[in-house]
Structure formats: structure tokens, C-alpha cells
Amino acid sequence: MNLNQVPIISSLNSAQLRRGQCAPFTSTPGREVKHAYLKPGATVTNNQEIYFAPDPDFDGDRIKGISIVTAGYLTSFTAGRESKDIPIVDDLTGGILQLYGTGDQVIAEFPLVDLAIENNNGQPIRFNIEGVSWRNSRVKFTAGGTIDQTKVLLFKVFFN
Amino acid sequence: MYVPIAKRSRLVSAKLTSTDKNNYPFLNVPDLAQDNIRVYGIEVFSSDQLTTDPNGLTVVSAAALKGLTLTLVSGTKKSIIDLPLKDLVRSENGGFIFALDNIPITLTSCYVTIQNSTGISANQVAVFNLLYTFK
Numbered sequence: 001m002n003l004n005q006v007p008i009i010s011s012l013n014s015a016q017l018r019r020g021q022c023a024p025f026t027s028t029p030g031r032e033v034k035h036a037y038l039k040p041g042a043t044v045t046n047n048q049e050i051y052f053a054p055d056p057d058f059d060g061d062r063i064k065g066i067s068i069v070t071a072g073y074l075t076s077f078t079a080g081r082e083s084k085d086i087p088i089v090d091d092l093t094g095g096i097l098q099l100y101g102t103g104d105q106v107i108a109e110f111p112l113v114d115l116a117i118e119n120n121n122g123q124p125i126r127f128n129i130e131g132v133s134w135r136n137s138r139v140k141f142t143a144g145g146t147i148d149q150t151k152v153l154l155f156k157v158f159f160n
Numbered sequence: 161m162y163v164p165i166a167k168r169s170r171l172v173s174a175k176l177t178s179t180d181k182n183n184y185p186f187l188n189v190p191d192l193a194q195d196n197i198r199v200y201g202i203e204v205f206s207s208d209q210l211t212t213d214p215n216g217l218t219v220v221s222a223a224a225l226k227g228l229t230l231t232l233v234s235g236t237k238k239s240i241i242d243l244p245l246k247d248l249v250r251s252e253n254g255g256f257i258f259a260l261d262n263i264p265i266t267l268t269s270c271y272v273t274i275q276n277s278t279g280i281s282a283n284q285v286a287v288f289n290l291l292y293t294f295k
Contacts, residue, residue, distance in 0.1 A: 015261075019293070021200045022162040022259070029165075046216070093211045096171065105191070108169040110289060113209040114250065121255030126165035142212040 020128040029126045030064030030158030037079045043148040044141045051138045057159055058134035065158035067124035068115040077154050084152035089116045094143035100136035107132060124158065164201035164257045166291050173213045173285040174272035183271040198262040201291030204248040210287055217285040227276030228286055233269040245286060
């Protein structure tokens with residue numbers, strides 16, 4: 001990549017570093033990575049919300065990056081004791097990941113397709129986020145779709 | 161090489177109430193509507209990435225983005241003027257989120273302009289993700 005093509009980003013680096021708004025373009029944010037998954041009980045419907053199971057590793061300011069795994073990278077996953085298929089990226093257009101705080105306010109939200117690294121030059125979304133309550137966080141579907149009980153939504157969460 | 165990282169982010173939409181070549185303001189988001197945020201990153205989505213916005217409105221197609229531009233406003237001051245929306249599609253720009261220098265905005269004064277209405281239907285929305293901090 002020609003660095004001369006991105007003058008805006010390079011000129012803002014030092015100030016944004018101080019404010020915690022940018023980070024080096026490294027391959028992996030955070031020191032550790034773990035999977036988090038959601039299993040729909042039936043075909044997802046409009047306005048449906050599916051909550052994550054509590055995990056203290058993802059609370060507070062520990063999350064440094066998130067991506068969603070699609071069938072282009074992994075065809076199936078054992079979620080609990082069940083083997084589930086993983087959706088293709090086109091199945092994800094009706095969903096949004098919402099990270100909530102303990103006060104039940106949305107801190108950050110991203111369309112699921114935006115979290116698929118094959119769409120973004122291999123890059124996960126990076127976070128410098130505070131006050132996350134993982135048990136309050138969820139996927140919200142703005143449209144019903146093709147994700148059903150045979151599939152699992154699988155996220156890779158990078159954390160410190 | 162540095163990339164913007166999310167401290168806080170929200171999806172916001174500009175509703176294209178007609179297909180006329182006109183300015184269409186962002187819809188109100190109460191948490192962000194008090195002249196109290198600074199934006200340091202922005203990206204836009206088409207229906208390829210999100211079919212409907214959180215309000216249940218249909219998102220414009222990828223082809224329609226080529227007819228739309230963005231203007232960011234704080235009070236009466238325009239800071240970003242007529243930025244093509246295709247510039248803000250992360251998957252078409254090396255995976256990078258468009259970086260801004262902590263621009264203050266008045267959310268409902270910001271708007272999308274229809275430069276060309278090809279592929280646009282009335283009452284569709286252009287959906288953006290704002291990376292922001294509070295003032």
C-alpha cells in the first residue's frame with residue numbers, strides 16, 4: 001500500500017494516539033483471543049435480540065477487537081455439545097452487534113457484515129472501549145433472515 | 161500506519177424522503193443530539209452490508225451510494241462538504257475507517273445530498289457508523 005495515499009490518517013496519528021482513538025495497523029489487537037457464540041432457537045425474526053452468555057474476560061475495558069467468523073473461514077463449530085453450521089457472510093445483513101454498558105446504554109454497535117474480516121482487508125474492528133457489560137451485550141436483528149437453529153454466530157473477541 | 165479504533169460508536173441514518181436532488185438531514189438520536197459529540201471516524205453501509213437500519217428503514221443499495229454525498233455541520237459551520245459516500249465504504253478502501261480530526265457535529269444539521277437519484281427509492285436511508293467521543 002502506498003502510504004502517500006493516506007495523508008489524513010498519518011497527520012493525525014500522534015494526537016489520536018494520545019486520545020486513544022487510533023492504533024498501529026498490526027495483525028492482532030489485544031494479547032488473547034477467545035470465541036463467543038450465539039445459538040438462535042429458531043429462524044431469526046425482525047427486531048429479535050439474542051444476548052451473550054456472561055464472560056468476565058470481556059467486561060470493562062478488556063475488549064480490544066472483534067470479528068465474526070463466516071463459512072468462508074470455518075464451515076462448522078461445536079457450540080456447547082452441538083455441531084452447528086456457520087453462516088455465509090450474505091446471511092448476516094440483517095444483524096447488528098451491540099455492546100452495552102452496565103447502565104444498559106449502547107456503547108458501540110456495528111453491522112455483523114462489517115465484522116467479517118474478508119470484507120475488510122483482513123482487519124477486525126479495533127476497540128479502546130470502557131465500561132462494557134458483556135451479559136448486556138447482544139446481537140439485534142433489524143431484519144429477519146436465513147439464520148436458524150442449525151447455525152451458530154461465532155465471534156472472535158480479542159482482549160487483554 | 162495507524163487506524164481509528166472504536167471508543168464509542170452509533171449507527172445514524174439520513175432518510176431520503178424523496179428522490180429529488182436535495183439535502184436530507186440525519187434522523188435524531190437523542191443521546192447524540194445535544195451538540196455534544198466529536199467524530200473521529202465514519203463509515204457508510206449499503207444494503208449489501210445491512211438490509212434495514214435500526215429504525216426498520218430500507219438501506220440504499222451499493223449502486224445508489226454513487227449518487228450520494230455527505231456534509232457534516234456543527235452549528236452553522238460546515239466542516240466536511242459533499243464527501244462522496246463511496247469514500248466511506250470500509251470494504252472498498254482497504255479495510256480502513258475514514259479518519260476525522262475530532263470534528264464537532266450537530267447531528268440533525270448534518271445531511272446527505274442526492275447528486276444522482278439512479279437506484280434510489282423514496283424513504284430509503286443512508287446509514288453511517290460514527291466513531292465519537294463526548295465533548
